[in-house]
Amino acid sequence: MTNDLIQLVEFALAGGPKGIRAAGRLMSLMEDSPWRLPELFRAWAQVREQDQSLSEQLPMPRLLLGITGAPGSGKSTLSDALVTAYREKNPDQKIGVIAVDPSSPFTGGAVLGDRVRMMRHATDKGVFIRSLSARGHLGGLTLGVKGVARVMGLIGCDVVIIETVGVGQSEVEVTQVADLVAVVLAPGQGDSIQMLKAGLMEIADLFVINKADREGSGTLYSQLLSSLQLSMDKKADPDVLLVSAVEKTGIDELIALLDKRTEDESANWPALREKRMYADVSESVLDQARMRLAKLLATSPEETKKIIEGSVTVQDVAQKLLEKASRDKVSAN
Ligand SMILES: Nc1nc2c(ncn2[C@@H]2O[C@H](COP(=O)(O)OP(=O)(O)O)[C@@H](O)[C@H]2O)c(=O)[nH]1
Ligand SMILES: [Mg+2]
Structure with missing residues (x-):
């Protein structure tokens, strides 16, 4: 996926009809999966490794x-x-x-x-x-x-x-x-x-x-x-x-x-833009985390049921979910 993105960034930079198509695909990606915005930064960093004449950001x-x-x-x-x-x-x-x-x-x-x-x-x-x-x-x-x-x-x-x-x-x-x-x-x-x-x-x-x-x-x-x-x-x-x-x-x-x-x-804009960029990246990270947790929660409907019945608290389930997520990551490694 990320390699794809790097190539799209390279094509988009190069321009021409192929570049325009690549830019269009990047835009669709940003529209459909906004939390992937920071991948653009990563792709840029990688493309720049090959071409130091490009701007840092x-x-x-x-x-x-x-x-x-x-x-x-x-x-x-x-x-x-x-x-x-x-x-x-x-x-x-x-x-x-x-x-x-x-x-x-x-x-x-x-x-x-x-x-x-x-x-x-x-x-x-x-x-x-x-x-x-x-x-x-x-x-x-x-x-x-x-x-x-x-x-x-x-x-x-x-x-x-x-x-x-x-x-x-x-x-x-x-x-x-x-x-x-x-x-x-x-x-x-x-x-x-x-x-x-x-x-x-x-x-x-x-x-x-x-x-x-x-x-x-x-x-x-x-x-x-x-x-x-x-x-x-x-x-x-x-x-x-x-x-x-x-x-x-x-x-x-x-x-x-x-x-x-x-x-x-x-x-004043560089400072303002940087502040926004931090906020955007934070939002992307939180979106990612939320999506992962939501997926996990969906696989254990009994926890939700217990909350409704009053036998556990929302905090208990949230805590369990976070622990499960970090265990999953460990085993995924
Ligand atoms: N008379 C006149 N009509 C205009 C002007 N600018 C836009 N319109 C008309 O106002 C309507 C709405 O314009 P549009 O640009 O679609 O508005 P939007 O919904 O704000 O994007 C259209 O019929 C335009 O032709 C103008 O400067 N003068
Ligand atoms: Mg309009």
Whole structure:
């Protein structure tokens, strides 16, 4: 298994059609088995033994940009416009997009729409798009997104955009993944200011008011500014930008702002990213341990029965399980 992974990492690094297929397989692996994320580090270390010119650590994108907001606010359209603008600005730099589909079955059409729209970039070899399904990943999706972002770093993406719906509607805590979080709001969505109250205000590094071509965007802009001024627990003055993702106005300004924020703030990111990496690895280890213990517990249903009957405590059974697990390991050696 691990040898497989090393080879996939080697192929992905080398690029070309084979490299793209390898990267896709690595992403699937990260999505399906997020606890395997640390194996990427191990594979990188092994690949690097053969080639000392490689960086010590698995390369990371310069910027992981979270884009969040209510469904319909224009996140996908904005991601698309950003990808185009980034690519035009610097054709040498690769861009990644991770789109997390909302799990609600009512949004099935929009999800398909996303895929269709992103197909525009299908022929651009510098753009990598991956959509992840939020279904069936309860709990594990954040780690899965991190794994996919890591693979995008491996293949040399400069910026990776992570699109998710806002807090409370998605299992992804975008703040745990992204360096900067842009919250998208749009006029004609009664729930915009409501969304802010539901926690989006706290996570925003910047606000993008989209659909500037529509009536009401100016009002929303001033509403937002006054809410921000009223808010006591706001971050230090988040930036607010008015854009139209469809008419492509304000996009260059948005990129300039993102570049500036990255330049100003990225000195803090290595420490932050390292802290997250430790947390991810811990989570992977705990996931592994939990899976092993769960398997063991399933083979002794009588223990569970005894707990229900009241003859043993949960602590007793947990202790027994841990002992059995460590004995099994010894005999497995
Ligand atoms: N008028 C206008 N419509 C937009 C703009 N951006 C997105 N839309 C439309 O809003 C709808 C939802 O956009 P989408 O990107 O799928 O939103 P998401 O659910 O947040 O990803 C689509 O019909 C878009 O064409 C914009 O700047 N102006
Ligand atoms: Mg979308």
